Amino acid sequence: xxxxxxxxxxxxxxxxxxxxxxxxxxxxxxxxxxxxxxxxxxxxxxxxxxxxxxxxxxxxxxxxxxxxxxxxxxxxxxxxxxxxxxxxxxxxxxxxxxxxxxxxxxxxxxxxxxxxxxxxxxxxxxxxxxxxxxxxxxxxxxxxxxxxxxxxxxxxxxxxxxxxxxxxxxxxxxxxxxxxxxxxxxxxxxxxxxxxxxxxxxxxxxxxxxxxxxxxxxxxx
Numbered sequence: 001x002x003x004x005x006x007x008x009x010x011x012x013x014x015x016x017x018x019x020x021x022x023x024x025x026x027x028x029x030x031x032x033x034x035x036x037x038x039x040x041x042x043x044x045x046x047x048x049x050x051x052x053x054x055x056x057x058x059x060x061x062x063x064x065x066x067x068x069x070x071x072x073x074x075x076x077x078x079x080x081x082x083x084x085x086x087x088x089x090x091x092x093x094x095x096x097x098x099x100x101x102x103x104x105x106x107x108x109x110x111x112x113x114x115x116x117x118x119x120x121x122x123x124x125x126x127x128x129x130x131x132x133x134x135x136x137x138x139x140x141x142x143x144x145x146x147x148x149x150x151x152x153x154x155x156x157x158x159x160x161x162x163x164x165x166x167x168x169x170x171x172x173x174x175x176x177x178x179x180x181x182x183x184x185x186x187x188x189x190x191x192x193x194x195x196x197x198x199x200x201x202x203x204x205x206x207x208x209x210x211x212x213x214x215x216x217x218x219x220x221x
Contacts, residue, residue, distance in 0.1 A: 017160075018155065018158075019156050021154045029145075032168050035157050036095065039135065040135060040161075044088050047088070048088065052111075055076055069121040071118075071119070072116025073110060076109050077107070089202065092133050096164070104129075104204070108201040108203065110199045112179065114195045117178070117182075122177075125173070125206055131168040132172065132202070136160065136165070137200065142156055143156065143157040143159055143177055144156050144178050147175050
């Protein structure tokens, strides 16, 4: 949606990390689609990357996802973390989830190669609850949300390395979301070159699922 001439409205001081089709959608999703840039320090980002790399390296990039939502990816569910990484994930939980929300015990790790992308999709309520929160590592990217019934209503999130994004409520269920492929990766008029990107995603428990349940395919978040 580069070149539309629409103003990238700011939600935080300094450069904008959220832009949308108009004030109405920006206001409606103000608390439902949130970006916290610089959530991780450089050292924390390196800590997570170092811990994940050996496990990811053992997996091959895939080009067919179970729901056809992702291209050029490898992924894993991880429940055992170093003490330093556990402290980071606890900060994510405190920042993104309410005291009454239970989280899935495993964390979804998604590794997109430089040419990889996530197609527009709405997560199944069977696999994720009302809130997801993701840390972005290695490469900047643009996440686009489009209303499933009113495609003229959209939001774009600039996800820089070390940032935290949070999607909850209406942003999860009324809007599709995608990660733009490199050749389409613009934030307004600004080109955002894509490289390899790792996301570390915490998810609230789907309704009706017990905390210890697992084994279902993870959503493409």
